[in-house]
Amino acid sequence: MTQPxxxxxxxxxxxxxINAVWRLGFATRFLLATVRHTPAAFRRLPLTMxxxxxxxxxxxxxxxxxxxxxxxxxGLQGYDTLARFGSSEALGVLVALSLVRELGPVxxxxxxxxxxxxxxxxxxxxxxxxxxxxxxxMMAVDPVARxxxxxxxxxxxxxxxxxxxxxxxxxxxxxxxGVVMIGVDVGQFWSQMQAAVDxxxxxxxxxxxxxxxxxxxxxxxxFEGYEAPPTAEGVSGATTRTVxxxxxxxxxxxxxxxxxxxxxxx
Amino acid sequence: xxxxxxxLWVGIFVAMGLAALVFLSFQVANLTGGTSGETYTLVARFxxxxxxxxxxxxxxxxxxxxxxxxxxxxxxxxQAIVKFKVEQRYQFPLxxxxxxxxxxxxxxxxxxxxxxxDPDNLKDGDSIELTQGAIVLENLISKxxxxxxxxxxxKDKEKGKDTKAAATAxxxxx
Numbered sequence: 001m002t003q004p005x006x007x008x009x010x011x012x013x014x015x016x017x018i019n020a021v022w023r024l025g026f027a028t029r030f031l032l033a034t035v036r037h038t039p040a041a042f043r044r045l046p047l048t049m050x051x052x053x054x055x056x057x058x059x060x061x062x063x064x065x066x067x068x069x070x071x072x073x074x075g076l077q078g079y080d081t082l083a084r085f086g087s088s089e090a091l092g093v094l095v096a097l098s099l100v101r102e103l104g105p106v107x108x109x110x111x112x113x114x115x116x117x118x119x120x121x122x123x124x125x126x127x128x129x130x131x132x133x134x135x136x137x138m139m140a141v142d143p144v145a146r147x148x149x150x151x152x153x154x155x156x157x158x159x160x161x162x163x164x165x166x167x168x169x170x171x172x173x174x175x176x177x178g179v180v181m182i183g184v185d186v187g188q189f190w191s192q193m194q195a196a197v198d199x200x201x202x203x204x205x206x207x208x209x210x211x212x213x214x215x216x217x218x219x220x221x222x223f224e225g226y227e228a229p230p231t232a233e234g235v236s237g238a239t240t241r242t243v244x245x246x247x248x249x250x251x252x253x254x255x256x257x258x259x260x261x262x263x264x265x266x
Numbered sequence: 267x268x269x270x271x272x273x274l275w276v277g278i279f280v281a282m283g284l285a286a287l288v289f290l291s292f293q294v295a296n297l298t299g300g301t302s303g304e305t306y307t308l309v310a311r312f313x314x315x316x317x318x319x320x321x322x323x324x325x326x327x328x329x330x331x332x333x334x335x336x337x338x339x340x341x342x343x344x345q346a347i348v349k350f351k352v353e354q355r356y357q358f359p360l361x362x363x364x365x366x367x368x369x370x371x372x373x374x375x376x377x378x379x380x381x382x383x384d385p386d387n388l389k390d391g392d393s394i395e396l397t398q399g400a401i402v403l404e405n406l407i408s409k410x411x412x413x414x415x416x417x418x419x420x421k422d423k424e425k426g427k428d429t430k431a432a433a434t435a436x437x438x439x440x
Binding site: 046049050052100160161167169198202207 | 280
């Protein structure tokens with residue numbers, strides 16, 4: 001079947017589309033297989049514990065330090081703007097709401113994707129490149145149960161906790177700058193914050209965001225690692241794709257969830 | 267890295283995460299101080315709501331006693347109907363009056379309850395008869411300008427009477 005070369009562009013487009021749909025379908029089946037192996041991840045708890053250690057505990061430094069600085073910057077910038085309207089007491093509200101609703105979950109997820117997601121992809125990709133996954137299959141050990149599921153659940157469990165820690169340190173950072181350094185009234189700072197921040201509306205929705213981002217980022221990370229071409233170049237490409245895709249998915253999902261969660265709140 | 271060390275660190279991590287959640291729930295969102303617990307619903311009709319929103323506080327003597335639950339419009343009387351929930355532990359007399367007030371000069375609007383002297387208390391579903399709507403800044407300014415122009419020429423006695431009435435109305439609203 002010979003075709004004119006002018007169809008090359010269309011053929012390339014078709015191949016890309018088919019490839020994209022195929023990857024999406026494969027990623028979904030891969031996620032289902034991972035979820036089906038959930039009992040294995042929790043039956044062999046030390047494996048999952050180890051992954052929580054690598055994804056969560058080792059991300060603590062970057063999450064806590066970034067959270068503190070984001071909160072401190074919010075305190076400085078927020079005070080600068082609010083002071084123009086003579087309402088610098090609302091600083092607590094500004095810092096808390098922006099962190100709890102948006103910055104906490106989103107920035108923590110972006111950091112998590114670049115810190116833990118890339119590590120997961122590189123590790124699994126290298127396991128595949130050095131044929132460790134094939135060796136497991138030879139020994140009748142399912143690599144999805146032994147390697148993928150613990151990493152997936154380690155990431156999913158770590159992410160909401162990291163998000164909460166980011167938000168909490170951010171608020172403390174805003175407190176340090178606003179109250180300790182600038183001198184906003186401490187009672188006003190906390191009481192206005194407590195009056196404005198709703199537990200269900202703001203804190204719970206922020207946690208739901210964190211949880212969804214955790215699933216998305218870890219899913220992308222394990223899938224890219226599992227799907228990486230077994231070469232040095234392939235693993236490096238997969239690691240890059242994990243960070244880029246995660247960032248895009250986090251921001252897009254954040255928009256969708258914000259539209260649903262805070263649309264009715266006027 | 268042996269297993270007990272990993273377990274210890276994961277334990278510290280999870281404990282820190284939960285502590286952050288508790289901090290967010292109680293120190294930031296003040297989970298305990300909300301309108302949790304038993305409430306009863308009261309209804310009030312206002313000529314003008316201003317910027318009153320659902321979930322705006324209901325205060326008496328400056329203390330938050332409840333929250334606005336629902337705002338709707340009555341097409342027969344052309345008035346706004348506000349339903350608000352008051353905590354069960356706060357009871358108000360039947361002749362309590364409700365006003366829509368503003369916190370600060372440009373702050374949010376809330377409902378202020380001023381208790382009367384009736385021996386009986388309001389019950390669930392009762393409506394408050396004595397109400398006063400929000401002060402709309404434009405109306406206030408137009409009244410002020412009207413007063414300034416009419417008192418300026420000082421000839422017309424009839425208009426002077428109107429001005430006096432408007433002035434007392436202003437004082438009442440303030």
